[in-house]
Amino acid sequence: MPIVDSHAFFGRPPESVRAGTMREVDSVLGSCHISAAILASAQAERGDFRRGNEELGRALAGYHNVFGYVTVHPSYPEESVEELRRRLSQEVWRAVKLPRPIAGPRIASEGLRTILHAARRYGRPLLIDTESDTDVRDVVELANEYQSVKFLVGGMGGSHWETAVRLCAQVLNTTLEIGSLEADQDKLRDAVAAVTPRRIVFGSRFPELHPLFVLGMVKDAAIEEADRQRILFRNAMELFELQPTAETIGARRGEAVA
Amino acid sequence: MIDANTLFGFWPLRRADISPETLVSTLKKHKLKAALTLSTTGIFADFQRGNEETLQVCGQSNGMLLPIGTIDPRRYVGSLEEIDKYLKQGVRVWRLFWEQQGFDLDLHPLTEILKRLAERGATLQVDATRRGDPSRIAVRTKPFGLRTILLGVDGRHVGELVSILGEHEQLLVETRRLADPQVVTALAQRFGATRLVFGTASPLQYVSSAKLPLEAAQLTDEQKALVMGGNVRALLAGTGA
Numbered sequence: 001m002p003i004v005d006s007h008a009f010f011g012r013p014p015e016s017v018r019a020g021t022m023r024e025v026d027s028v029l030g031s032c033h034i035s036a037a038i039l040a041s042a043q044a045e046r047g048d049f050r051r052g053n054e055e056l057g058r059a060l061a062g063y064h065n066v067f068g069y070v071t072v073h074p075s076y077p078e079e080s081v082e083e084l085r086r087r088l089s090q091e092v093w094r095a096v097k098l099p100r101p102i103a104g105p106r107i108a109s110e111g112l113r114t115i116l117h118a119a120r121r122y123g124r125p126l127l128i129d130t131e132s133d134t135d136v137r138d139v140v141e142l143a144n145e146y147q148s149v150k151f152l153v154g155g156m157g158g159s160h161w162e163t164a165v166r167l168c169a170q171v172l173n174t175t176l177e178i179g180s181l182e183a184d185q186d187k188l189r190d191a192v193a194a195v196t197p198r199r200i201v202f203g204s205r206f207p208e209l210h211p212l213f214v215l216g217m218v219k220d221a222a223i224e225e226a227d228r229q230r231i232l233f234r235n236a237m238e239l240f241e242l243q244p245t246a247e248t249i250g251a252r253r254g255e256a257v258a
Numbered sequence: 259m260i261d262a263n264t265l266f267g268f269w270p271l272r273r274a275d276i277s278p279e280t281l282v283s284t285l286k287k288h289k290l291k292a293a294l295t296l297s298t299t300g301i302f303a304d305f306q307r308g309n310e311e312t313l314q315v316c317g318q319s320n321g322m323l324l325p326i327g328t329i330d331p332r333r334y335v336g337s338l339e340e341i342d343k344y345l346k347q348g349v350r351v352w353r354l355f356w357e358q359q360g361f362d363l364d365l366h367p368l369t370e371i372l373k374r375l376a377e378r379g380a381t382l383q384v385d386a387t388r389r390g391d392p393s394r395i396a397v398r399t400k401p402f403g404l405r406t407i408l409l410g411v412d413g414r415h416v417g418e419l420v421s422i423l424g425e426h427e428q429l430l431v432e433t434r435r436l437a438d439p440q441v442v443t444a445l446a447q448r449f450g451a452t453r454l455v456f457g458t459a460s461p462l463q464y465v466s467s468a469k470l471p472l473e474a475a476q477l478t479d480e481q482k483a484l485v486m487g488g489n490v491r492a493l494l495a496g497t498g499a
Contacts, residue, residue, distance in 0.1 A: 013414075015414040015415065015416075015417065016414065017416055017417075017440070017441065017444065018438075018440065162272060181412060181435055181437060183435075183463045183464045183467035183468070184272070184274075184462065184463055184464075185274065185460070185461055185462055185463055185464055186273070186274060186275075207438075208414060209413070209437045209438065210413075210437055210438040210439065210440075210471050212439065212470040212471045212474055213437040213438070213467050213470070213471055214467070215466075215470065216464055216465075216466030216467030216468070216469065216470045216471075217464045217466070217467050219464075219466045219470070220464040220465060220466045220467070221464070
């Protein structure tokens with residue numbers, strides 16, 4: 001079964017023993033039969049978001065089936081809007097991301113609202129990392145406010161996944177991204193029952209986590225095979241407007257990956 | 259394969275079916291031969307009643323379920339007698355629930371409990387999910403040389419593990435949330451496969467999330483056999499690392 005990884009990283013997260021190079025992304029995701037991936041810059045997560053976007057853009061150049069999140073920073077709304085303007089017209093950038101470490105004490109901030117006003121015109125989904133009950137409530141509040149924007153609830157609220165499942169059930173412009181260390185049995189079954197299998201996507205968070213850890217949840221989940229396929233592949237293809245190709249992840253146009 | 263971390267009973271923190279029947283069927287589905295387990299009554303209600311339930315359920319499992327004892331240091335009174343009583347019945351692995359029961363590791367009654375477990379050659383299991391937990395537990399258990407399995411260590415805290423495992427030989431690590439074959443491989447190469455044990459927290463958590471990264475780790479067959487059950491067997495036999 002083909003798999004799209006909706007959320008992985010380029011670059012080394014601060015605590016990780018992995019480097020997060022394109023070679024490593026290519027090798028590890030490829031070994032897990034992942035055929036396409038959307039990467040966020042690990043550098044942009046905690047440091048200079050514009051430099052992180054720039055480095056990611058350079059790393060992605062020319063690669064097949066590997067795309068990027070434009071990271072935005074609510075403390076720098078004007079600069080973030082400029083990042084969206086510069087990048088989202090290019091095919092390689094398929095979504096926008098707000099990482100939790102730079103989101104501020106509350107996700108629903110004025111800075112993010114300024115960015116969201118601008119983001120509406122590009123029609124790309126926005127992934128927001130969520131780690132708490134309050135984070136999930138903030139994302140749902142914003143999703144109700146900006147109904148033309150598709151919101152990805154990154155990490156499904158972590159250990160507060162039940163809140164994410166419950167609150168997102170009726171908010172149709174939200175999608176749950178399942179990558180987190182919370183491997184609670186029933187998590188996916190409950191999510192499928194509440195938000196439908198059409199609004200759930202697989203994200204590995206590699207190299208913070210490993211794809212096999214998150215794939216293990218999908219493998220064990222008491223759900224229909226067709227739902228599994230939706231979570232692993234079809235939903236992401238539609239959400240990120242990806243085209244099916246026969247090529248594997250990371251293969252550079254016109255040359256083999258070294 | 260032996261799963262070093264399972265439980266059964268009623269789970270009050272969220273809706274979940276963790277009945278003994280569900281535990282056994284989950285183990286069979288994933289081809290796990292045996293599991294260390296305990297009743298959640300011992301965590302949330304009464305450790306003495308919980309230990310009775312654990313022994314009863316394990317006794318009816320044809321050897322598939324192996325008992326873990328627990329005590330609640332907040333009550334303390336009767337804890338040392340409980341340890342002695344069940345050690346005589348072969349309960350060699352004991353677990354503390356400091357997160358769920360809300361006690362701190364420097365609680366004085368804990369000193370006596372840790373000392374008693376170490377004197378009797380038992381093994382302790384304790385959650386170490388947050389950054390700094392492994393370090394605190396290492397320091398607390400070292401004076402007694404108490405063999406301790408750190409449960410639920412986050413793979414992102416591997417730096418902390420690397421720093422303490424060399425100095426604290428009493429520690430073993432459950433592989434469940436290391437979440438990356440490379441982390442498992444690196445720890446096994448650096449500290450030996452005898453320091454790692456396979457656990458799943460089943461049936462509360464998905465088994466394959468714990469199993470797939472471990473199966474993909476670059477370990478020899480001999481090393482894998484140790485991690486996937488050999489080390490637990492040695493602990494139960496009193497010959498562990």
